[in-house]
Amino acid sequence: MKARFAAALAALMFSAISIVPAAAQTTRETDENGRPVATEGSSRSGAGRSRRDRQPAAPSPEQILAAAQEQATLGNTNCQVTEAKLLGTTAEKTSVYEMACAAGPGYIIESKTPPVVTDCVILADSATKLRAANPEAEVGPQCTIAANTDTEKFLREYAQQAGVPCTVDEVKVLGRATDGGIAYEVGCSDAAGFWIKNLNNAWSKTPCIQVLAENGTCAFTTTAENAGYVKTLFAGSEAASCDVTEARLMGRNANGVFYEAKCAGADGVIARLNAENAVQQVYPCATAQAIGGGCKLTTAPAAAAAPAGGRP
Structure with missing residues (x-):
């Protein structure tokens, strides 16, 4: 059986997006009373340049919601955006949005082509792991809309x-x-x-x-719980009398899938199940040495000692 799960996983760590907050994208020089002041070299021509260089007005909440929905659609998220925030822009002049969805987690999306989409669950998990390794780690923008937390x-x-x-x-x-x-x-x-x-x-x-x-690990499942899972598979079959205390999945072939079960107070068994998880055949461990290398959970009985004086 291929170890397709354990070997296939890569950590989900995302590099932090460096953004300029939306609220910090326009600045004006003021005096100590907060009134706008003229800068050196100001003139009517300078004022004209100032008007030409003036930052556009901040988008309205409705415009942000529409832009976020557009990015969510382009990103194939299936998200019906119910709330959105413009977090800011990047050095590449892309926009970064957080959005909440009518169903499921929200996202932070950067408006690249195609959009860079990360859901809030993955972002929170990545931040937790980065901070566990380094409490001072830069984790980038995180989801803060209440529906996403x-x-x-x-x-x-x-x-x-x-x-x-x-x-x-x-x-x-x-x-x-x-x-x-x-x-x-x-x-x-x-x-x-x-x-x-x-x-x-x-x-x-x-x-x-x-x-x-398949060489993976399950931190939330005990040996007894796996034994209980196999016991439910054995219910109503020839193997039902086995009070399973430990079990393992041995593998599968064209004939079915094979489980070994250690039985309390009795010899263990190997059971072959079909694709519907119905028991098809049961092999006592004492005679199952040829089935996938035999039983590993049940100790084989010791060979009888030779009679005194050697063989008869």
Whole structure:
């Protein structure tokens, strides 16, 4: 089984965008009373130049909302913008917007071609990791619109959208997979967890027992929870009598997927399941040495000692 999950993840760390705040883009010289003053060399021609060089008026909230919606659409975000802020401009004269969406997390978008889009959940996670490594780290602009700040709520919504069938108690960002999808780990309060991935707005989920088999890790799932997951797969089958205390996913072939289970007070088993996760065949560990290298969780019985005086 290929280690496609653990090896595929890259940390989601974003370089900080250097922006000039929108409120700081126009300046005027004033006297001590705050009144405009003429600068050296002022004249009617100088005044003309001043009028020509004057910064355009700041965009209205309606214009900012429309511009943010345009960038969200160009960025293929599926975001219906409900609130937006112009954060400022960059040295490349691009504009940077924060926007909240009618559904899901908001974004910070830089108006490049194509737009550079980062959702608020990823930005918050990146900032947390950077500051953990260096409390003085420059983390760049962060989402501050009230609707964007509850990133834990969005993470739990991701688990629901991915079809995770449990009561979710923990979710964290893992990183970017080689196919471009973003992966997250989900922990459950009453069952084994999952890795979930969003690729092109489509969700997939992978049980933690499979993640472990593919050399990944699940920080939110215990050995007992993985055992419980396999016990539910065994329900109603020949393997149902096994009180599973530990389990592992061994691999799969054209005949199905193979799990080993350690059973409390009994010999362990290897079970073959079909694509619908129905048990098709059960092999006792005592006779399963030829199945994927045999059982690893159940200790094989020691060979009987030879009788005194050698073989009969």
